């Protein structure tokens with residue numbers, strides 16, 4: 472179970488990653504964040520950008536339908 | 546952490562996306578205090594970009610009022626501002642771009658009596674002035690006060706700029722003293738391609754933001770020059786010199802100097 476959750480299923484690029492970065496800035500180092508997002512652009516780009524900027528993407532899994540979750544460690 | 550509103554998150558999203566800026570960097574920008582000396586050709590783009598970036602406190606110094614001949618390059622002033630104090634016109638545009646910023650106006654000439662007092666309230670100083678006496682004054686005041694600043698100058702199709710941090714080359718390390726009055730044309734005498742002001746001023750704004758963020762390499766110990774006619778840029782390496790009259794090992798200047806201005810500048 473992640474320490475924090477964030478739902479960006481209603482956001483569009485680039486606010487998907489902007490909101491993710493804002494949340495990551497608010498949590499403590501070592502904490503994990505579960506991000507709920509849609510497949511397509513968000514699922515293709517958010518985990519990639521997150522790891523490019525130095526965070527650890529622990530795993531990505533389907534929740535239901537087109538909704539996925541990404542677990543990120545700060 | 547700074548409590549960003551939804552509107553601020555959206556406004557600064559393109560900064561927040563950058564790895565070198567991010568949330569923490571945008572907070573630094575919002576907490577920064579930058580002084581822009583001169584609300585003219587260079588001060589216009591500098592002020593607009595700093596306000597747009599969200600620099601929390603921006604001071605602007607200028608004694609002049611907007612003249613029709615300014616509008617060809619001083620893009621912060623509009624036609625219906627002619628006759629208005631430049632600092633007031635500039636403040637209105639900065640607040641219109643970004644109501645997050647606080648703007649302090651100084652409707653005065655910068656001279657030896659007020660320079661140290663005014664710069665003391667700011668983290669970084671921008672020299673956006675158009676004459677040698679005040680450029681040396683800004684250099685000396687910043688060196689004495691240990692303040693970082695960006696030097697900028699434009700003439701005809703050319704521009705030059707460098708950034709000073711305490712301990713790096715200063716203006717007097719490169720140019721010992723102002724040329725005698727009348728020996729060198731000012732840009733008002735010689736003319737200037739308006740877009741040059743934007744080219745140079747935006748470099749100065751970028752340097753101020755890099756300084757605030759603590760990223761990259763500043764234009765310290767380097768003088769950047771360009772000629773827009775050939776669109777060639779050059780970087781000349783410079784260094785702090787022991788014999789510099791202000792920052793050297795035995796400084797001979799220990800107070801601020803009001804040099805005489807060229808005759809045509811006194812006239813207006």
Ligand SMILES: [Zn+2]
Nearest residue numbers: 715718789792
């Ligand atoms: Zn020096």
